[in-house]
Amino acid sequence: KKRVVSGVQPTGAIHLGNYLGAIKNWVALQDVYDTLFFVVDLHAITLPHEPKELIEATKKSAALYIACGVDPSKASIFVQSHVRAHAELTWLLSCVTPISWLNKMIQFKEKARKSGEDVGTGLLTYPLLMASDILLYQCDLVPVGEDQRQHLELTRDVADRVNNIYGGKKWKKRGGPGGRIFKVPDALIPPAGARIMSLTDGTSKMSKSAPSDQSRINLLDTRDEIVRKITRCKTDSFTGMEFDNPDRPECTNLLGIYQLVSGKTKEEVAEEVKDMNWGQFKPLLADALVEHLTPIQKRYGEVVAEPAYLDGILKEGAERAEVIANATLENIQNAMGFLPRQ
Numbered sequence: 001k002k003r004v005v006s007g008v009q010p011t012g013a014i015h016l017g018n019y020l021g022a023i024k025n026w027v028a029l030q031d032v033y034d035t036l037f038f039v040v041d042l043h044a045i046t047l048p049h050e051p052k053e054l055i056e057a058t059k060k061s062a063a064l065y066i067a068c069g070v071d072p073s074k075a076s077i078f079v080q081s082h083v084r085a086h087a088e089l090t091w092l093l094s095c096v097t098p099i100s101w102l103n104k105m106i107q108f109k110e111k112a113r114k115s116g117e118d119v120g121t122g123l124l125t126y127p128l129l130m131a132s133d134i135l136l137y138q139c140d141l142v143p144v145g146e147d148q149r150q151h152l153e154l155t156r157d158v159a160d161r162v163n164n165i166y167g168g169k170k171w172k173k174r175g176g177p178g179g180r181i182f183k184v185p186d187a188l189i190p191p192a193g194a195r196i197m198s199l200t201d202g203t204s205k206m207s208k209s210a211p212s213d214q215s216r217i218n219l220l221d222t223r224d225e226i227v228r229k230i231t232r233c234k235t236d237s238f239t240g241m242e243f244d245n246p247d248r249p250e251c252t253n254l255l256g257i258y259q260l261v262s263g264k265t266k267e268e269v270a271e272e273v274k275d276m277n278w279g280q281f282k283p284l285l286a287d288a289l290v291e292h293l294t295p296i297q298k299r300y301g302e303v304v305a306e307p308a309y310l311d312g313i314l315k316e317g318a319e320r321a322e323v324i325a326n327a328t329l330e331n332i333q334n335a336m337g338f339l340p341r342q
């Protein structure tokens with residue numbers, strides 16, 4: 001069976017972008033692939049954080065995975081920091097990766113600009129922690145949103161580099177295990193939903209770190225919050241509703257969201273809304289969102305009401321993940337020439 005891994009950072013609330021760009025697609029993959037989904041808590045400390053909030057957000061994220069339909073009887077769900085190989089492999093990869101590769105990362109440049117002088121080293125090496133998350137599991141596919149494309153390309157480059165330097169026959173002659181150390185994975189970016197935009201600006205992506213909560217729909221927003229946010233979201237003064245008009249980014253974005261939460265095709269949506277005005281479309285969208293999110297919120301309530309259930313799933317998930325991750329780690333350690341522990 002081909003393998004799939006992915007994760008979301010437990011910083012702030014999980015929003016519609018994370019769901020439509022990633023989590024919703026995980027659910028579709030778990031029936032066909034061997035899937036592992038983690039909560040990337042080590043990534044969440046690359047910017048200043050509140051320890052108490054991190055622990056809560058970690059549990060909340062895991063519960064939301066399940067609430068969104070990730071099924072623990074099919075997929076392994078675990079917390080990144082519970083599998084120590086993630087942090088350990090990151091060190092090994094950081095010694096093989098040129099700094100110039102990391103300096104090119106768009107997310108690093110953006111975040112570093114915002115954090116100024118005190119930017120932590122971890123913000124620079126962040127993509128190597130992500131590469132470790134992926135390469136430890138010898139996976140085939142990584143379902144993510146568009147904003148992670150560059151990190152996936154870096155992961156592939158790092159995997160190739162390690163395979164070239166430490167894998168292969170040449171190295172075998174010098175005592176290494178030989179063969180390929182890492183499988184080189186592909187990004188799986190959905191045709192629709194890979195880039196959900198802000199409610200207040202159709203040209204910037206919906207994000208956890210945007211200061212205004214009005215800019216995003218969080219999966220746990222109440223009906224009132226959803227209706228209020230949709231009522232106030234940015235619109236334009238065109239008549240009718242249409243996809244893909246470059247002068248109407250907000251319109252394209254909201255129709256795309258409507259398409260995904262209603263389960264209709266793009267053509268069906270285009271036909272349904274073409275003669276509507278914003279005043280008619282907004283309640284339709286708000287209702288579709290509420291209808292889609294209500295069962296997720298109900299299930300979330302059930303999961304958090306039973307902390308022992310979630311603890312058990314995370315324990316089992318970490319135990320399973322650890323077996324796969326440790327085997328990869330041991331292999332690269334041998335290849336790099338570390339003395340095996342007896």
Ligand code: TYM
Pocket residue numbers: 005006007008009010017018019020021022040043129130133134142143144145146147148193194195196197205206207
């Ligand atoms: P994060 O936590 O920022 O986002 C989690 C997932 O949500 C997607 N996403 C979006 N998709 C569509 N529209 C948006 N506006 C939007 N915002 C976010 C992201 O593309 C991502 O798929 N570094 C990663 C987490 C990570 C990871 C990994 C992912 C760490 N290790 C290994 C896959 C495999 C991140 O910060 O995602």
